[in-house]
Amino acid sequence: MPLPSFFRSADYTPRKLGWLAVTLALAFAGGGAAAALGLPVGWLSGALVATAVAALCGAPVGINHHLRMAIYVVLGTSMGSALSPETFKGIATWPFTMVVLLVSVPVMMGAVMAYLEKVAGWDRRSAFFAAAPGALSAVLAMAETSGADTRRVVFGQSLRLFILVALLPAALGGLGHEPAGTLPINPVVPDVTTLVLSLLVGIGGAFLAEKLHFPGGAMVGAMLASGAVHAFGLIEGRLPDLFLIVGFVTLGANAGTRFAGTRLETLRRFFVDALAAFFIATAVAVAFAVLGAWLSGEPLTKVLMAYVPGALEAMTIMAFVLGMDPAFVAAHHLARFLLLALLIPVVARLMFGAAAVPSTDVDLDRTEPKD
Template sequence: MSGPKPSQATILGHTLMTLVIAAAGGFVGQMAQIPAGWLMGSALAAAGAALAGVKVTVPGWLRDITFVLTGMSMGANVARDSLSLIAQWPISLLGLALELVLIIATTGYMLRKLFRLDNATAYLSSFPGHLSFVMGIAATGLGDPRQITIIQVIRIMMLTLCVPMGALFLPIEHFPAPANIVVMDAQTLVMLAIACAITGFLFTRLRVPAGMVLGAMAAATAAKLGGLFDGAMPVPLANLTFVLVGALIGSRFAGITLTEFRQAAIGGLIATAMTVGIVTAIAYGVSLLVDMPFGQIWLGLSPGALEGMGALGVALGYDTAFIAAHHVSRLLMLTVAIPLVAMIVAPRKSQPV
């Protein structure tokens, strides 16, 4: 029997506590000069608090605001010459398709053989993205939903961490920052925010994957490329967006006990390591064929959450149009792959071993 529903005041209190924790972590990350410090510090702080039992909460309305701000930020940072590179994208999209096949096949096999997970749990845990779709299928009786959640959340968290940490050691270049950054005025900012929110809502109603983020980015990108504005988001608002994304990532650890976390963490970490290895190898191969920074290709091919990878792309100075296009393509590929694999593993679950 479930407990009483929390009051609005309680939810608001938990939300404010979450934001304070995330902001404090982001500030520490920035002061420590961690790449994408506001994002990474806030995500680590919120995740740690959730695992420690703090009621880390990001309500639906704040989540949607976060998605809209993320899409705005990505669209505002789209390079004007990004469309000139579109002829090179089929190569990276082919690499993305190959990558997905390798990740699902190898990590699913590993989880099944090494950790003795049933077929459904192993392969639903191996899908690099579309967590809501995966969990919806798991809720019908396929696999262990909590095991799948922990493994998937660890994957998202670790992939979000790998890129900025890798920036310290790997050849992940930053684009030079403009000498004089023009910030959009308040009226433009408000009008753009309204357009992004409306477009995000429409995309969601049309059941577009990650509709709020992609709708907001589509509106901001169209306005940017159409010459309706040329300024960047104000720095405080951009930093707030990073903190909100970090809080959202950390909140995915809410409700997971330390015992449950430990039981699935090893499998999740190994699966993540395998995923990172495959992504890095494919990204390196693609980088030999196209004229783009390795880090940008890595972010485009990496199967992290769109809002997390998009925010990292903004923080690291990469072309967010390229990153978003590849994440949308990944989600579309998974939309077809997930039900197909689910149909394959479903009969095997009831077979005697």
């Protein structure tokens, strides 16, 4: 029986290791500078900005898949420490916010797609897949077989994540949310034995979730397993700050390196369109978040974090750092991921028919997109 992907061996060449070291050095420098300035989620956002700039300048920066999966386990394990019996009492309000979220998805996609196709002049296939709010891996796999311009899809999704990670914490602070620091404030594990047990629990949960092909398996599985033992009082405390700093920096670097291979001409052509699409999607998310918060009685900032069109892992980790309920945010982003993964193939088949030839109306950037 094969092992999950993050347990398999990898072929590390000196060149790949060298650029991985450069990537991490840039990310730590950017994250450290942002944290020193006291910026919200500084280690994460600073690393993202530093590596994105390097990527756009042509540097072949990148984060190894195995390192990324290991970091998801570490962060998921620590996020599980934020779960408590009070967390599960709050589940009673989730059906209200879940229903509103699921209604918001087609509205958001329709609004963004209408702009990209009718105003920006994108072909319908590319506009459809670029409008999907998250689930990039699943969306990209479907876009590649539908004739869409995958560079546009990846660029639009990557720019959206970049803006959310860089600016959303400050925006939530403007709405009155506190704290907005660089690291979570819940207590650290009291001793080495508890630290080792916490990691083993997280690894076990991640292993099981990956074997079951659960979306965001490494992080979500580790968070659920860790959350279970914390909710029952078997283990107390999150992982030490050093673990979290490495995790935040690596995650930020991974998001920033999505721009690797993107030419400046590609950036110039797609930037305005993707930026306008982001603001349209965010406006829809805010409107539905206001409705969801009103129906459920939950804080607007918490519901907005669950509704914004960002990646499951990044938004959940941001919620954790900002002192929100990571289980609430993860559950909603996971629900949207599953909805998109299930319905997009059906809708795409109805709209576009069987597999089509790739779009030929644009000069594509032929470099390989980052996933």
